[in-house]
Structures are given as structure tokens and as C-alpha cells.
Amino acid sequence: MSKNWKKKLLSGLSLSVAALTLAACGNNDSADNGGNAEDNQAAETSLKLWVTTDSKKFYEDGLKDFNDENPNIKVEVIETEDAKAQENVKKDPSAAADIFALPHDQLGQLVDSGVIQEIPEQFATQIKDEQIESAVVGAEYKGKMYAFPYGIESQVLYYNKDLLSEEDVKSYEDITSKATMGMNLKAVDAYKTAPLFMSVGDHLFGESGEDVTGTDWNNDKGVAVLQWIADQNDNSGFVNVGDDTISKFASGDIASFESGPWDKAKAIEAIGEDKLGISVYPTINIGGEDVQQKAFLGVKLYAVNAVPSGEDTNRLAAAYKLAAYLSGAHFQEIQFKDASRNIIPSNKEIQTADYVTNDELANAVVTMSGSDYSVVMPKIPEMNNFWTASAAVLTDVYNGKITPDQFQEKLDQLVKDISGQ
Known part of the structure; x- marks a missing residue:
């Protein structure tokens, strides 16, 4: 990644502090509820979301509530191979998605190359409060939070x-x-x-x-x-x-x-x-x-690529809002229940739900996610x-x-x- 891109990215992040605060903290609802209408950006914002192959229909259906609550945010869902996330994003960050799914073991290389940045504090606090410890570890690098967990494996x-x-x-x-x-x-x-x-x-x-x-x-x-x-x-x-x-x-x-x-x-x-x-x-x-x-424990993540937003603070704020929604309790519930996804949740609340604890596979993976049974892959x-x-x-x-x-x-x-x- 060029120094110019890093400067542009950091500039965009600095200019977006106010917008992000408004987007995340404008009401008392958690981020996975998508916020209220009055919190939505006034101007229409378009986002690109990269998701794993064969999952487009699930995401388009699953985002209906988010779209209804955020009519000014238009989300284009694009299928990619999430195992190649870092490769695809690093090719040209400006042309890559605003939000993309990735396995957590790619996080270090993306951070070191400057492609993704530390996420705003309010989101990091929410993640630590709502997600299991091993998922938090998977989303952190060198003591800082860089991504949003949405499942474990x-x-x-x-x-x-x-x-x-x-x-x-x-x-x-x-x-x-x-x-x-x-x-x-x-x-x-x-x-x-x-x-x-x-x-x-x-x-x-x-x-x-x-x-x-x-x-x-x-x-x-x-x-x-x-x-x-x-x-x-x-x-x-x-x-x-x-x-x-x-x-x-x-x-x-x-x-x-x-x-x-x-x-x-x-x-x-x-x-x-x-x-x-x-x-x-x-x-x-x-x-x-x-x-x-x-x-080895794997953590499934969403990361925000700030480069496409440039100095558009509304777009960057919308990207973080969408990432928070996708990793929130509601979305983790529907992705677990959907037969085409069936992702084991990383959210503490959802892990204790009857439909998770009564599922033999999910219950085994949740138990395996503890430090007695697994190590978060470096x-x-x-x-x-x-x-x-x-x-x-x-x-x-x-x-x-x-x-x-x-x-x-x-x-x-x-x-x-x-x-x-």
C-alpha cells in the first residue's frame, strides 16, 4: 500500500470522528438494531459489502431490517472468496469493498500493510461487552481492536x-x-x-x-x-x-x-x-x-476499509454502522438459524439461547472455543x-x-x- 493511500485513509478517519459518534451513539439502541430514522445520514450513501461465495441471497434478505431503518444507506452485496480477502483488498483498496468478511488470521497482514485501521472506541467497547473473549482476541492485534466478530469455527x-x-x-x-x-x-x-x-x-x-x-x-x-x-x-x-x-x-x-x-x-x-x-x-x-x-480456533470477522470513503464522513460512518449491525446479536441469530449459513455465534447472549445449546454441533464448537480446548490461531x-x-x-x-x-x-x-x- 502506498504512503499516499495511508495518508488519505488516516485523513478520512480523523475527519470522521464526529460523524461516527453521531452514527453510533445517537440513541440508546445497540448498533445491531440499526438505529432510528432520525439517526440516519441525511444524504444518500452507497456501500459495497463483500461476502463469501454462495451467500448473496442470505445477505440481501438479512439486510431488509437494516435497509428499512436506514433508507439513506444503499448496500451492494458482492460475493467474493473471503479466504482471499487480504489479497483482493490489498490489490487496490480504493476499488475494494467498504466492508468485507475475512478469517481472523489475515488481520495482522492487513493491519501491518495499512489497509485497515483501529476501529472507533464506542464499537470496540460494544464488542468487548457482547462477544466472547476468544472472539475479542481474534479481532485484536497488538492490543487494539480492528474488526467486528460475527462467528467462531x-x-x-x-x-x-x-x-x-x-x-x-x-x-x-x-x-x-x-x-x-x-x-x-x-x-x-x-x-x-x-x-x-x-x-x-x-x-x-x-x-x-x-x-x-x-x-x-x-x-x-x-x-x-x-x-x-x-x-x-x-x-x-x-x-x-x-x-x-x-x-x-x-x-x-x-x-x-x-x-x-x-x-x-x-x-x-x-x-x-x-x-x-x-x-x-x-x-x-x-x-x-x-x-x-x-x-485452533478461527474467528470470522468483518472489517471496514476506509480508503473508498476518502473524506466522505457519512460514508465511513455508514460503513461502521453496517459492520456493527452485521456482527450484532440479531444478525448472528438469523445467520445461525439459516441452513445456508449456520455460522456458530460469537455473541454471548446468542450462545446461551436454547436453539444453540440444544444443537449438538453448535454446543460442541462453543465449548471448544474456551481456552481449555482451543488456541486462537495467531x-x-x-x-x-x-x-x-x-x-x-x-x-x-x-x-x-x-x-x-x-x-x-x-x-x-x-x-x-x-x-x-
């Missing part, structure tokens, strides 16, 4: 209730002694496997997830993790799986596997809804110690180093290319590679 355990009981799935050792667990260790996906290090108390980029030199996997606990991976070659209850996970679940070759909400429909199709059980991760014995297996740019470097080491350990006498040496090098040293 974590892997869970899927299992066949004909082969495993609720008691069995509390422990990896019980699962693999009484039936089978499917994982891919032959070609490791670091998103799924690397959290084993956090399960034993090690850190990725420090306790904050933002300390470049804070990864401490090269210790005795880290060595134990590598030994556990190597030992799965001799575990009769462990089955290596890849793209065939669902087919092996359907055939009964595996009785359980760990994946995210995106695989629920496939799991139901594989064995039937009556047989499908969903649970939090089990405990796991690593280095002779029973620990809670952890997963969002610093050095995560780019982490993915390939860690996957290569973990894969080579299982495949026997790295032997136990090399574990310490390889971990020492991995920690350096992750930090970019």
Missing part, C-alpha cells in the same frame, strides 16, 4: 454411536482401544495436527500469539509430541486417512475423526443422523501425561512460515524420515524457521 470430534459411547470418546486411548480414529499423519495438515504442541502447554508465537520469537516447541514436551506422532505407526486403533476420510467413516473402517462444521452434512450422509455423535476433542496421553487435546504475518515448515517436520516424523535421535535437532531448526530467523 473449530474442529470437533465426529463419531459413530454404534461403535463408540459418549464415555469412550472422552479419551483418545479409549477410542483407539475400543474402535478406531482416522487422522492424516502421512501428509500432515498443520491446522489439524500442530495444536498437539499447545495441548502439552507449549506456545506458538508466545502466550499472546504475537511474539515472533515466542515459539517454544523445542523442549522435552515438544519431543514427546513428535514421539507420539511416530508411535501412531504401531497403534492398531489409528488409521491414516486423507481424502477418503468420509468414505472410510461410511464403511466403518474408522469410527471417529476430527473435522469442522463443514463436514457435518457429509458425516450424516455417510452413516445417518441417528448414528452420528458429535463431541469436543478427547484427552490424549503424550509423554505419559493425560492432557486435553486442543484445536494472526501475525510469520504464520506464513509456520504452515509449511511445521507440516514438513510432522509428516517426516510419521513417515520415518526423522528418527527419535533427530527430534531435538529438528525442533530447534523448526522454531528458527517459524520465526523467520
Whole structure:
């Protein structure tokens, strides 16, 4: 991003303080109610909203209340691939959307490049009051709030209730002694496997997830993790799986596997809804110690791109107002209930609603979002180093290319590679 764009963005933000205050604080209603008619901008304002693919109809229907309450704000909904949000926005911030959806792990790169700015205090306060702690962490970077959380995502355990009981799935050792667990260790996906290090108390980029030199996997606990991976070659209850996970679940070759909400429909199709059980991760014995297996937690965000607004304070104020509405309780409720979305809410109030707590998958993800079960995926740019470097080491350990006498040496090098040293 050029210095000129950064100057323009900062100028627009400075000029918008008054407008934002009026937009957010003009009445006693929360931002997810959209405000009252008298709070709306006098002049018509047009906004572009980038949303994930196959969701345009949901958003156009879901924004009807916002449109009715804010007749002077016209919202154009455009589908994009939110996994490429930072790439698409950074190409040309002035032509990008005013508000866009993104996974939280892209936040650090967007902030460091100057594309998005710290959000106004009144919105940050509201987010901290209304959203769960892990969602707040996902929306912050270097101690400041930069985005609006609207959902959470974590892997869970899927299992066949004909082969495993609720008691069995509390422990990896019980699962693999009484039936089978499917994982891919032959070609490791670091998103799924690397959290084993956090399960034993090690850190990725420090306790904050933002300390470049804070990864401490090269210790005795880290060595134990590598030994556990190597030992799965001799575990009769462990089955290596890849793209065939669902087919092996359907055939009964595996009785359980760990994946995210995106695989629920496939799991139901594989064995039937009556047989499908969903649970939090089990405990796991690593280095002779029973620990809670952890997963990475993802936070779904909306961010405001101030560049298109320039010095148009009404447009920037409208953008923040829309972002607050989209992350508010009402919108999180309707997106959870909509079958085409079914996003697990990050709003405290909505998480306690009966329609969430009575949903087996949602209840498991909400539980997984606690610090005992997951780690908010770090969002610093050095995560780019982490993915390939860690996957290569973990894969080579299982495949026997790295032997136990090399574990310490390889971990020492991995920690350096992750930090970019």
C-alpha cells in the first residue's frame, strides 16, 4: 500500500470522528438494531459489502431490517472468496469493498500493510461487552481492536454411536482401544495436527500469539509430541486417512475423526443422523501425561476499509454502522438459524439461547472455543512460515524420515524457521 493511500485513509478517519459518534451513539439502541430514522445520514450513501461465495441471497434478505431503518444507506452485496480477502483488498483498496468478511488470521497482514485501521472506541467497547473473549482476541492485534466478530469455527470430534459411547470418546486411548480414529499423519495438515504442541502447554508465537520469537516447541514436551506422532505407526486403533476420510467413516473402517462444521452434512450422509455423535476433542496421553487435546480456533470477522470513503464522513460512518449491525446479536441469530449459513455465534447472549445449546454441533464448537480446548490461531504475518515448515517436520516424523535421535535437532531448526530467523 502506498504512503499516499495511508495518508488519505488516516485523513478520512480523523475527519470522521464526529460523524461516527453521531452514527453510533445517537440513541440508546445497540448498533445491531440499526438505529432510528432520525439517526440516519441525511444524504444518500452507497456501500459495497463483500461476502463469501454462495451467500448473496442470505445477505440481501438479512439486510431488509437494516435497509428499512436506514433508507439513506444503499448496500451492494458482492460475493467474493473471503479466504482471499487480504489479497483482493490489498490489490487496490480504493476499488475494494467498504466492508468485507475475512478469517481472523489475515488481520495482522492487513493491519501491518495499512489497509485497515483501529476501529472507533464506542464499537470496540460494544464488542468487548457482547462477544466472547476468544472472539475479542481474534479481532485484536497488538492490543487494539480492528474488526467486528460475527462467528467462531473449530474442529470437533465426529463419531459413530454404534461403535463408540459418549464415555469412550472422552479419551483418545479409549477410542483407539475400543474402535478406531482416522487422522492424516502421512501428509500432515498443520491446522489439524500442530495444536498437539499447545495441548502439552507449549506456545506458538508466545502466550499472546504475537511474539515472533515466542515459539517454544523445542523442549522435552515438544519431543514427546513428535514421539507420539511416530508411535501412531504401531497403534492398531489409528488409521491414516486423507481424502477418503468420509468414505472410510461410511464403511466403518474408522469410527471417529476430527473435522469442522463443514463436514457435518457429509458425516450424516455417510452413516445417518441417528448414528452420528458429535463431541469436543478427547484427552490424549503424550509423554505419559493425560492432557486435553486442543484445536485452533478461527474467528470470522468483518472489517471496514476506509480508503473508498476518502473524506466522505457519512460514508465511513455508514460503513461502521453496517459492520456493527452485521456482527450484532440479531444478525448472528438469523445467520445461525439459516441452513445456508449456520455460522456458530460469537455473541454471548446468542450462545446461551436454547436453539444453540440444544444443537449438538453448535454446543460442541462453543465449548471448544474456551481456552481449555482451543488456541486462537495467531494472526501475525510469520504464520506464513509456520504452515509449511511445521507440516514438513510432522509428516517426516510419521513417515520415518526423522528418527527419535533427530527430534531435538529438528525442533530447534523448526522454531528458527517459524520465526523467520
